[in-house]
Amino acid sequence: SVQREQGIIQQEIEMYQDDPDSRLFFATLANLYPNTPLAADIVGSEKSINNIQLNDLKDNFTTFYKPVNMSLFLVGNFDVDTVEKYFSQKKLGDLEEMVVRKEKLTLQAVKETDSLRMEVSSPKLAVGIRGAGEVAEEDCYRYNVLLKLLFTMMFGWTSERFQKLYETGKLDASLSLEVEVNSRFHFVMLTMDTKEPVSLSHQFRKAILNFTKDSDLTEEHLDLVKSEMFGEFFSSMNSLEFIATQYEPVDRGETIFDLPKILQEITLDDVLEAGHRLIDDGDLIDFTIFPS
Incomplete structure (x- = not known):
């Protein structure tokens, strides 16, 4: 019922x-x-x-x-x-196509800093950045890959920043990257457990805003991260579940099956251009969950 x-x-x-x-x-x-x-x-x-x-x-x-x-x-x-x-041979019933009108998202001012308290053993921090404008459907997948490469180079386990924070106990393996690129909206979110959420939020915000000066954004590091993404892709092709859940049908543009070709074509300049597209006119926020 x-x-x-x-x-x-x-x-x-x-x-x-x-x-x-x-x-x-x-x-x-x-x-x-x-x-x-x-x-x-x-x-x-x-x-x-x-x-x-x-x-x-x-x-x-x-x-x-x-x-x-x-x-x-x-x-x-x-x-x-x-x-x-x-x-x-199936009776498919009503085949009249329905047109769904999707309203354009009207972006309002973000809430730059916020927090709440819960029963957690350690504070949890999220740093998010909202992109401005829409993305053409045919560009969505490639743009998603470019942003993943950029933020992995800056904050992933192969970055100098992560290694220093990990060695000093300020960050652990809980650091996670979420990239969402839709024709109507796009954002990047970094989430992590840390005992120093205020300090890390400041460090991450500063690094994002000054990304062009980041010492980890090099040709050598890009090749390393691309190789890692290549390996993960081919390993994932052994999983029918992964293929079924990660494939997104589009009328035009690229899909997950185009990833090897995309990675071969991407240059450091492409990654930096994607960073400018997101960050220059984007909005940056943080959210913290403190122990109650």
């Missing part, structure tokens, strides 16, 4: 609210994009869940859950002709 499902979702909401890493990510995202759909909790709120009626579910199902809205991507050992024959 609807009420039973509402109860299950309420439990999921509580679970996410009790997860410090989840709270850190979504709170930072909300402060990067205040008063937009990105600031809303993806699982909803107690009020929004309780307002759902059976007719709402039926309307959504008949509107969205139909073959014309589906992108089918199969991975594994199967016979293509058999699959095509199976679907050609």
